[in-house]
Amino acid sequence: MNFKKSLLAIIAVISFNVACAQSPERMFPYPEPPEELVSLGERTSYLVEHFWERCRLPESINFRAEFETAFTDYVSFMPYADADVVHKSIANLIEKFNKDPEKLLTLAEIAEKTLYLPDGEFLSDEVYLPFAKAVADHKKIKKDRKAHYVEQVNVLSCTQVGMPVPEIEFTRADGTKGKLSELTGAYTLILFMTPDCDDCYMTRLRLSADANVNALIEKGSINVVCIATCNPDDEWRKSVENYNKRWTVGAAPDVAKRFDMRNPPVFYYLSPDHKIMSKTLVIDGLLEAFRRANQQQ
Numbered sequence: 411m412n413f414k415k416s417l418l419a420i421i422a423v424i425s426f427n428v429a430c431a432q433s434p435e436r437m438f439p440y441p442e443p444p445e446e447l448v449s450l451g452e453r454t455s456y457l458v459e460h461f462w463e464r465c466r467l468p469e470s471i472n473f474r475a476e477f478e479t480a481f482t483d484y485v486s487f488m489p490y491a492d493a494d495v496v497h498k499s500i501a502n503l504i505e506k507f508n509k510d511p512e513k514l515l516t517l518a519e520i521a522e523k524t525l526y527l528p529d530g531e532f533l534s535d536e537v538y539l540p541f542a543k544a545v546a547d548h549k550k551i552k553k554d555r556k557a558h559y560v561e562q563v564n565v566l567s568c569t570q571v572g573m574p575v576p577e578i579e580f581t582r583a584d585g586t587k588g589k590l591s592e593l594t595g596a597y598t599l600i601l602f603m604t605p606d607c608d609d610c611y612m613t614r615l616r617l618s619a620d621a622n623v624n625a626l627i628e629k630g631s632i633n634v635v636c637i638a639t640c641n642p643d644d645e646w647r648k649s650v651e652n653y654n655k656r657w658t659v660g661a662a663p664d665v666a667k668r669f670d671m672r673n674p675p676v677f678y679y680l681s682p683d684h685k686i687m688s689k690t691l692v693i694d695g696l697l698e699a700f701r702r703a704n705q706q707q
Contacts, residue, residue, distance in 0.1 A: 437476040438465040440483070454490040458499050467506040468513040471520075478520050485524060485532045496693070500537065504544045509564075511550045518545045518559060528673040533690070535670075539566050565670050575600075575684050576668045578635075580660025581642035583604075583650050588660055590635065595682060598633040602669060602676040606641045610675040613693045618654040620697055622704040627656045628706060632700075634658070639666050 441460040443453040461484045468687040471477045488496045521541035525534050545551060545559040568576055578590040578600075590598075601617065603610040614636065617623060626632045635658045640646055642661035653659050670689075671678065677691040 432607070437470060437473065437480045440464075444643060448471050450490050451492060453474060454487040455492045455495045457487045458484070458491045459495050461499070462503060462506075467503070468510055468517075471507075471513050474516065474520070478523070478703065481520050482524055482531060485534075485537065488532070488534070488537060496537065497530070500540050504540060508544070508548070511548060514548060515545060515551065515555065516602045518542060524671070535566050535570065539563065539570075542566070563665075565668060569669060569678075569686060571686050571688060573686055575678060575680055575686050578637060578665060579661055580637055580662040582660050582663075583642075583647045585642075588658065591684065593635065593658065594632045596630055596633050597687075598680040598684065600635045600637060600678040600680070601635065602665065602671060602674060602678075603638050604671065604674040605638070607674050614653070614673045616697065618657075618691055622697070622701065624654075624656060625704050626700060631703070631707065635660075637662050637665055639663060639671060 441457055441463065443456040444576050447453050447456055465480070504514070504517070507517050518541045521538055524530050524532055525538035525541075542559040542562045545556050546563045548556065548564075575590065580588050580590075582588055590600075601614065603614065617634070623632070623634065627634060634654070634656065636645060636653065638650075638661045640661055640665050650659050664670075669678070673690075675693075677689065677696060678686060679688040679691065681687050
């Protein structure tokens with residue numbers, strides 16, 4: 411963690427402690443880390459571990475607005491806490507709701523809003539997955555009510571950072587078939603685009619025109635793969651005529667069933683052995699990373 415991030419985290423903890431002491435509107439008394447815990451990691455881990463101890467669970471979720479505020483406070487400390495503590499705390503929280511399917515669904519909705527939807531305040535697939543999985547695996551929740559979460563679990567369970575990327579079979583503009591696994595020997599950037607997406611169009615133009623990206627392609631350092639989530643019809647073939655000739659371009663209409671498309675355009679960055687190194691990247695940060703990589707080479 412760099413100095414700026416550490417400083418912001420410490421300010422957040424201090425602000426949180428002040429708010430706990432001054433705000434009469436909080437849903438329940440929040441925990442206060444012992445004075446002997448001095449490091450950021452120790453204090454945030456304590457907050458995460460003991461956060462819900464003075465909250466009446468699961469009944470308190472009936473006051474949804476107040477519970478959402480508390481839940482947001484809860485997850486705000488997770489980036490700085492010990493990972494094992496975070497996962498254990500989430501498991502304990504879910505366990506409190508398992509006997510009440512309706513309240514468990516409400517908990518999952520709040521977690522989705524905070525951790526998964528594009529405008530969520532603390533986006534984290536890793537933290538969100540246990541909540542979605544709890545609903546998907548619950549035997550007393552009807553299939554039609556949990557289908558949404560089952561789909562999310564199927565996607566997130568095989569597209570986490572560090573996992574081998576699922577195979578992608580696509581159709582090129584000339585009608586020939588291709589597979590992602592055929593691209594070897596370099597890092598791979600996948601750009602998923604959906605039809606009629608203005609952000610996808612602008613992102614593609616910026617990526618295509620970037621001198622550093624093109625230089626890295628020429629050096630054999632990266633492959634760029636552009637996949638459209640549509641049928642390879644005549645309209646699509648015409649639309650890709652002016653795409654960057656250095657790219658691998660294809661259409662794969664079923665790819666959304668296996669990859670997260672909640673906020674297109676979607677990037678996945680893969681290692682040479684096709685393990686997911688990063689995802690949900692933004693174009694500005696991506697181009698800056700490629701600029702530095704090209705300078706280093």
